[in-house]
Amino acid sequence: MSKHLTSLIENILAPDSNLSFDSEKLSLSMRGTEGLESFENKKRQIMAVITLSQSDEIKALLDLANKCATDDELAFSLYPISTGQNWGYGTSQPAGLSKNIILLDLGQLTNISHFDNELGLVTIEPGVTQQQLSDYLQLHNYNYMVPVTGAGPDCSILANALERGYGITPYTDHFSAVTSVHGYWANGIPYQSAVYELDASEDKFVDKTFKWGLGPYLEGLFTQSNLGIVSKMTIRLAKLKPDFTSFFIQMQEDALLEEAVPLIRDILQDYEGIVGSINLMDQRRLLSMFAKKFNANDAHQVMTNQEIKGLAKELRTPSWTIVGSIYGSTRIVSAVKKEIDLIFKKLPCKRIYSNSLSIILANKVINNLPAKLINKLPTLAKISEQLDSFNKGKEIMLGKPNKVALKLAYWRHKESDNFNKNSLSPGKDGCGLLWYAPLVPMKAKKIREFVEFIRTTCPKFNIEPFITFTNLKHDCVDSTIPIVFDLSNPKAVLDAHNCLKALVEGGLKKGFVPYRLNIDQQQWLLNKDSDFWQTVAKLKTSLDPHNVLSQGRYNPT
Ligand SMILES: Cc1cc2nc3c(=O)[nH]c(=O)nc-3n(C[C@H](O)[C@H](O)[C@H](O)COP(=O)(O)OP(=O)(O)OC[C@H]3O[C@@H](n4cnc5c(N)ncnc54)[C@H](O)[C@@H]3O)c2cc1C
Known part of the structure; x- marks a missing residue:
């Protein structure tokens, strides 16, 4: 980077902001779980990292980038991240x-x-993490839930909404809960809604209460795009209800899947607003949460059916587990729990509720036993670990962030046992992970077709077929298939990417379309000549004439 550009940038940065060329910082920022570098043979690189301390610097930097764009020596582009995870x-x-x-x-x-x-x-800025909002709510005794995700406490709430991510608290779809966005288009023009602009009152409050504004809805253009930078957003939080229980429906028979799907759909339709989102997980996915690393000698192979059988017996994991939550007054929770119990009684299954006496007692017993004793007795240690995961899962449904889900990313990590479970960070720790996250029609036949597709495709590439379905609504389900691999093994990296490609290409033929893409897929999968992407290109030219922002992000070229 030229000295001239360095001084131009430094001149506009506030004293607490920072322009860094530190090679360690730069290489840490380029460390991802995706293994893109070795797979693509294309090298991504950055010239510097700017850390901002004030949001109004965003405009100054965009203005500078546009001003420098036509000068070969000074031209630069910006790529914003919030927490970069x-x-x-x-x-x-x-x-x-x-x-x-x-x-x-x-x-x-x-x-x-x-x-x-x-x-x-x-109303939050980009860097506000799930943990920070949780602490804030607790400090002020505010009875609301954080829109948590499995990615955990250190991740940005705003950026997750911009990625159109989701969780399993009552407001599952995170961008749906965003009521107001403020930011800057790439050309430096500030964005605020037409409602905000018209409002002549002092606090301009009403904008925060209404998602759609007035006139064309532009706020969606900030999501899964490269047209602007968001400096703050207002989010509607779900209220913490007086009572709650989570339910875990365990089915031993794999063949019961087709019968379970319509029951899940009915529950979501009939108890909308009381039952949160519902997750459906298969046996291997559940084992990834509880089983110790299995095939330590050659991590790049899937567990055999025989091995799965043995582990499932030892850890008492069923073929399918349905996980959901009921929120409401004590009477409502009790009544809906009875209804759900009745509905699932139609199937041969075990029904467990987090507020049941057996779970409360088990927690009491384990909590009163000395840790030394628990660690000495393997069966007790296993029960204690399962109970801990169960309790942490419940915390997540109540909007309290934790790192319990992050363990998944370490499944094929050679040193997975050496990390402190409270400070997991898959990118920094060298985990290998890609997501295949397609939308699947909420119909039993299609869900089964998808399951068979995953179970036949992933093992061909030595990737464990872990399956989760999350209902965003009764009619909308997204499956998240984590492609977990050993990032230090080049063959595993290649297999992981080929697996993802086979899943995406094969899935499209069957009508399974991803809701979100990684930065590599955003180029090879999307057709720049299609009507949709041609329209996006026109918007890009208008809002970012010099292409100074997030080049290539959801923008095939
Ligand atoms: C085990 C595990 C579980 C996970 N569970 C979930 C889950 O339940 N739900 C889920 O959605 N995801 C999940 N993830 C995926 C991912 O880690 C999260 O979505 C995470 O919140 C995204 O990272 P971030 O918040 O740090 O966003 P960032 O990396 O900061 O941002 C993401 C992208 O958004 C854009 N961006 C960020 N800030 C701005 C801004 N201010 N203006 C304009 N553009 C911006 C940038 O292009 C950036 O690359 C999981 C990951 C793992 C490993």
């Missing part, structure tokens, strides 16, 4: 391959600028 989709790496990218780290913008306790509306 987009594991499996790119982590903190830029999508584009050009040489003059500056990573714009918004992680220090952690202001919670507004909270309305009456309405449950919170």
Whole structure:
């Protein structure tokens, strides 16, 4: 980077902001779980990292980037990240391959600028993490839930909504809960809604309460795109209800899947607003949460059916587990729990509720036993570990972030046992992970077809077929297939990428279409000449005439 450009940037940065060329910092930012570098044989690179301390610097930097764009020596582009933990989709790496990218780290913008306790509306900056919002709510005794995800406490709430991510608290679809966005288009023009602009009152509050604004809906253009940078957003939080229970329906027979699907759909339709999202997980996926590393000598192979049988027996894991939650007053929770129990009684299954006496007692017993004793007795240690995961899963459904789900990313890591479970960070720790996250029609036949497709495709590439379905609504289900691999093994990296490609290409023929893509797929899968992407290209030319922002992100060229 030229001295002239360095001084131009330094001149506009606030004293607490930072322009860094530190090679360690740069290489850490380029470390992803995806193994893109060795697979693609294309090298992504960044010139520098700018860490901002004030959100109004965003505009100054965009203006500078546009001003410098036509000068060969000074031209640069910006790639914003909030917490940069987009594991499996790119982590903190830029999508584009050009040489003059500056990573714009918004992680220090952690202001919670507004909270309305009456309405449950919170306004946050990009760097506000799930844990920070959780601490804030707890500190002020506000009875609302954080829109948590499996990615855990250190991830940005705003960036997850921009990726259109989802969780399993009552407001499952995170961008749906966003009521207001403020930011800047890539050309430097500020964005606020037409409602906000028209409002002549002092606090301009009403904008925070209404998602759709007035006139064309533009806020969606900030999501899964490269047209602007969001500096703050308002999110509607779900209220913590007086009572709650989670339910775990365990089915031993794989063949019961087809019967379970319509029951899940009915529950979501009939108890909308009371039952949160529902997850359906297969046996291997559940084992990945509880089983110790299995084939330590050659990690790049799937467990055989015989091995699965043995593990499932030892850890008492069923073929399918349905996980959901009931929120409401004590009477409502009790009544709906009875209804759900009745519905699932139609199937041969075991029904477990987090508020049942047996779980409460088990927790009491384990909590009162000395840790030394638990660790000495393997069976007790296993029960204690399973109970801990069960309790942490319950915390997540109540909007309290934790790292329990992150363990999945370490399944094929050679040193998976050596990491402290409280400080897991898959990108920094060298985990190998890609996601295949297609939408699947919520129909029993299609779900079965999908399961067979995954179970036949993944093992061909030595990838464990872990299956989860999450209902975003009764009619909309997304499956997340984690492609977990050993990042230090080049053959495993190649297999993982070929597996993802086979899944995506084979899946499209069957009508399974991803809802979200990693930074490599955003180029090879999307057809720049299609009507849709041609329209996006026109928007890009208009809002980012000099192509200074997030080159290549959801923008095939
Ligand atoms: C085990 C595991 C479980 C996971 N579970 C979930 C889950 O339940 N749900 C889920 O959705 N994801 C999940 N993930 C995937 C991912 O880690 C999360 O979605 C995570 O929140 C994304 O990272 P981030 O919040 O740090 O976003 P960032 O990496 O900061 O941002 C993501 C992208 O958004 C864009 N962006 C960020 N900030 C801005 C801004 N201010 N303006 C414009 N563009 C911006 C950038 O292009 C950036 O690359 C999981 C990952 C793992 C490993």
